[in-house]
Amino acid sequence: MTDPNARSAPGQKDGRAPRRWRAAAVLVLAGAVIAAGVLLTGADDGKDGGRAAREAADARWAEGITPEWMAERMGLDVPATAGSPRAAYEVTSRFDTGILTFTLTRAEAKRYLEKHPPDGKWLEPTSAQTTNAHDFAHFGLPEPETLKKGIRYGYVCPGATAEWAQSPSDTYDMSDERCVRLYAHDHTPTHTRIYLRTHFAPGTTPLPPTPSP
Structure with missing residues (x-):
């Protein structure tokens, strides 16, 4: 029962909070709900921001990887x-990525590319080509997709089987008979850098023993 002798706060009638105070309380409550929702969804920056952050967190570069080991897994040679x-x-929860790079003289590169021809023909990047890859940055090198000249x-x-070789994909093929994406960049007047990249299903490639400290 309301005490008839109780005093109301300034601007208050019949023991009720003024309208502007009630509106402020609603805004505060709404802000708290929104903040809680952001925390529960992992502060997702865009559609894939949260997933990308999780994938980056669980990625790791395996130890003891040599050019010879990687070339053997790719079915090529150095x-x-x-x-x-x-x-x-690189090991991640979605797929593993193997990368290999080296330089050759122009003449040596010509022989290497003739020995390992592409399915179809050699392609040149378009001005609109972009990449989300950050693989060769591990070596302090630019990603080959970002190069525009001499590439x-x-x-x-x-x-590879004939069926697979006829339709290689830019996405992550992880079949047993895979294709390797090869980039050749004439980075100096006398030398060519070879970039090789392929993908593997996670956890299916036995890694070399971890080197002793």
Whole structure:
């Protein structure tokens, strides 16, 4: 029962809060609900922001990866005359990525590309070509998709079936008989850098033993 002797706050009638106070309370409550929703959804920046953040968090570069090991998994070779050969293998929850790069003289590169021809023909990037890859940045190199001059690329399919070789995909093919995307970049007047990248189903590729400290 309301105390008839109770005093109301300024602007208050019949023991009720003024309208402007009630409106402010509603706004505060709505803000709290929105903030809680953002926290529950993982502060998703766009449609795939939360997923991308989770994938980045669980990604790791495997240890003990050598150019010879990576070339064998790709079904290719690293010429004995190759300069600065480097390889890496990234493990994620969605797919694994193997990368390999080295440099050759122009003449050596010509022989290497003739030995490993692409399915179809060599392609050149378009001005609209973009990439979300950050693979070769692991070596401090630009991603081959971002290069516009002196670059050609194609799908090299060592041991692939004819059906797969006829329709290689830009997405993540993880079949046993896979194609490797090969980029050749004439980065100096005398030398060509070879970039190789392929993908594997997660957890299916036995990794080399971790080196002892």
